[in-house]
Amino acid sequence: MNRITINLNNSKSEIYIGLNWNEFSRFIPVQNTVIITDDNIKNIYGSHFPQLPVFSVKPGEESKTLQVVTSLTERLLECGIDRSGFLVGIGGGVVCDLTGFLASVYMRGIRFGFVSTSLLSQVDASVGGKNAVNLGKVKNVLGCFRQPEFVICDPQMLNTLPEEEYLSGLAELIKMGLIMDYNLFSLAEQNKGRLLNRDIELLEYMISVSVELKASVVREDEKEVSGKRMILNFGHTFGHVIETMAGMKHGFAVAAGMVIASDISVQAGLLEPAARDRIVNLLKELKLIKEYIVPDAVFEEMLLKDKKKQGDNISFVLLESPGKAVISKINTRELMEFYKVLKRS
Ligand code: ADP
Numbered sequence: 001m002n003r004i005t006i007n008l009n010n011s012k013s014e015i016y017i018g019l020n021w022n023e024f025s026r027f028i029p030v031q032n033t034v035i036i037t038d039d040n041i042k043n044i045y046g047s048h049f050p051q052l053p054v055f056s057v058k059p060g061e062e063s064k065t066l067q068v069v070t071s072l073t074e075r076l077l078e079c080g081i082d083r084s085g086f087l088v089g090i091g092g093g094v095v096c097d098l099t100g101f102l103a104s105v106y107m108r109g110i111r112f113g114f115v116s117t118s119l120l121s122q123v124d125a126s127v128g129g130k131n132a133v134n135l136g137k138v139k140n141v142l143g144c145f146r147q148p149e150f151v152i153c154d155p156q157m158l159n160t161l162p163e164e165e166y167l168s169g170l171a172e173l174i175k176m177g178l179i180m181d182y183n184l185f186s187l188a189e190q191n192k193g194r195l196l197n198r199d200i201e202l203l204e205y206m207i208s209v210s211v212e213l214k215a216s217v218v219r220e221d222e223k224e225v226s227g228k229r230m231i232l233n234f235g236h237t238f239g240h241v242i243e244t245m246a247g248m249k250h251g252f253a254v255a256a257g258m259v260i261a262s263d264i265s266v267q268a269g270l271l272e273p274a275a276r277d278r279i280v281n282l283l284k285e286l287k288l289i290k291e292y293i294v295p296d297a298v299f300e301e302m303l304l305k306d307k308k309k310q311g312d313n314i315s316f317v318l319l320e321s322p323g324k325a326v327i328s329k330i331n332t333r334e335l336m337e338f339y340k341v342l343k344r345s
């Protein structure tokens with residue numbers, strides 16, 4: 001078991017990797033605690049939940065809305081939860097985002113913690129204190145920064161995760177290696193079979209490394225001010241467009257975005273072509289490369305609308321080598337030119 005602490009101005013968040021998930025009972029108050037989960041998790045794990053009120057939402061991104069927040073609020077009020085209340089989100093990114101958001105606004109903020117059940121949320125979503133809901137098609141438009149008191153990442157729970165969800169999470173794990181840690185990347189290369197087989201020991205180690213890396217970024221740049229946190233966006237600029245337009249799961253779209261960003265890094269003379277090939281090979285062997293079609297004009301239009309754009313420039317994350325990312329401000333049209341050249345070759 002590994003414990004990673006994130007201490008920020010006035011909050012402390014403890015992340016436990018490899019702790020049995022139902023140990024969360026140790027961290028909650030005796031009274032006034034409510035579990036928020038989704039129907040899939042409830043079906044699989046609900047019989048082992050402690051005797052607490054359980055509010056279950058429909059699985060999937062559609063539950064990340066203000067309507068769901070409103071109806072959960074009504075239920076909290078019915079249960080008599082006051083400012084001493086505590087929310088435990090047990091689920092993937094959707095449940096954690098929703099729980100963190102609700103806990104942050106309910107009665108001007110109550111305590112909360114997570115049992116993070118998907119690989120994507122263990123390596124990414126539940127660490128870092130970002131909580132938000134969507135409005136229509138606009139993702140994460142209402143939200144806040146607030147750290148959960150605890151996050152339990154139990155790799156055993158990943159055994160019940162559907163294959164596509166598992167692979168999608170692997171992409172974020174590989175991303176952490178690519179931007180910050182050559183050893184993590186190389187470990188994945190050497191252990192593709194074990195990774196695909198969800199080897200618990202390997203996962204516990206790799207998730208721990210990845211969370212520690214993310215924690216180090218969050219400690220330096222909690223609210224995306226200094227720009228350090230931006231490297232986490234590697235593969236996400238094109239990835240988000242592909243996710244929206246081609247309807248691909250997040251991790252697969254990010255994998256596609258990482259291939260494009262690696263290609264552009266080669267074109268820009270930063271990354272060795274051989275290193276690019278290693279990256280693409282690893283993603284292929286981890287079954288993360290899928291076909292997609294997005295017309296150039298759509299890419300261009302979406303990139304021009306990117307919310308991370310400043311003026312005509314976009315902060316784009318490039319690689320110098322596996323394990324070392326650099327942020328480069330590129331004119332959006334120039335970025336598209338790079339992309340078009342790349343597609344022709
Ligand atoms: P994310 O990929 O951001 O974590 P979700 O919270 O929507 O997104 O989780 C993805 C899907 O996987 C949901 O349908 C959820 O119910 C399901 N899921 C999450 N964790 C597990 C698990 N440990 N076992 C089975 N299904 C899970």
Ligand code: ZN
Binds near residue numbers: 124172236250254
């Ligand atoms: Zn992501």
